[in-house]
Amino acid sequence: MRYPxxxxxxxxxxxxxxxxxxxxxPFKPHVPEKRFRGxxxxxxxxxxxxxxxxxxxxxxxxxxxxVTDAEPPLRRMELHYDSCIFCGQCQAACIxxxxxxxxxxxxxxxxxxxxAIESVEKELALCEACSCVVGAKDHLSWVAKKLGPLxxxxxxxxxxxxxxxxxxxxxxxxxxxxxxxxxxxxxxxKCRREVTLNT
Numbered sequence: 001m002r003y004p005x006x007x008x009x010x011x012x013x014x015x016x017x018x019x020x021x022x023x024x025x026p027f028k029p030h031v032p033e034k035r036f037r038g039x040x041x042x043x044x045x046x047x048x049x050x051x052x053x054x055x056x057x058x059x060x061x062x063x064x065x066x067v068t069d070a071e072p073p074l075r076r077m078e079l080h081y082d083s084c085i086f087c088g089q090c091q092a093a094c095i096x097x098x099x100x101x102x103x104x105x106x107x108x109x110x111x112x113x114x115x116a117i118e119s120v121e122k123e124l125a126l127c128e129a130c131s132c133v134v135g136a137k138d139h140l141s142w143v144a145k146k147l148g149p150l151x152x153x154x155x156x157x158x159x160x161x162x163x164x165x166x167x168x169x170x171x172x173x174x175x176x177x178x179x180x181x182x183x184x185x186x187x188x189x190k191c192r193r194e195v196t197l198n199t
Contacts, residue, residue: 032104037086039105040079042120046098049075049122049136053090053100059083062090066124066133073124075136081108082116096142125160127188129195134188155184156192 015021023030032038054062054077061083065076079090079100090100099120110116122136134140140160144151151157183195 030106032106036104036106037088037102039081039103039108040084040086040090040100040118041103041105042077042079042100042118043098044120046094046096046100047077047120047122048096048099048138048142049077049120049124050095050099050139050142051075051077052093052095053077053079056089056093058087058089059085068124068126068131068133073126073133075122075124075133077120077122079118080116081118082110082113125156125186127191128185129187129191132188132190134186156186159184159186 051064054064061080063078063080065078067074067076086102088102091102094100108116122138125134125137125140126132127134134156137160140156144157144161147157151161183192187195
């Protein structure tokens, strides 16, 4: 017959006195470690709708939908966290560092996968000539603020600042021919090149 070692006896007595080493979840809420990577969450005030998180998402679980026929036109960014591997690339690539963050939420079990969506909506700026998407208005304003005085070298950038200050107004009217005065408008790169070369 094999006798237990002294160390094993000490561990058994210690376990009887102190209790198990594991947490008491689900009877008591579990507190994750400080740097735990849990459910990603969008923050509307911090997100500018730049799509950087969708570009770097390794599983492709961030879906970007531009609805140009809505009033006002919207960009909807949906994160399907049932497909997310919580790698943290979206948080690392966020240009504002405040748009999307991994929380410490880990208990994400649901019965309906359509509920596993974290989303944010941003208003779009459309080209005033051809009505294609230029970008999210918050993104254009953020870039203009980041550039500071250099923003005035780009009509799209400084018009974004002026519109935010309510000093300029966006009237989208599709035009057949672009003229010289159309250079000072929110235009996509194709239309801006056309108006620059033709005038």
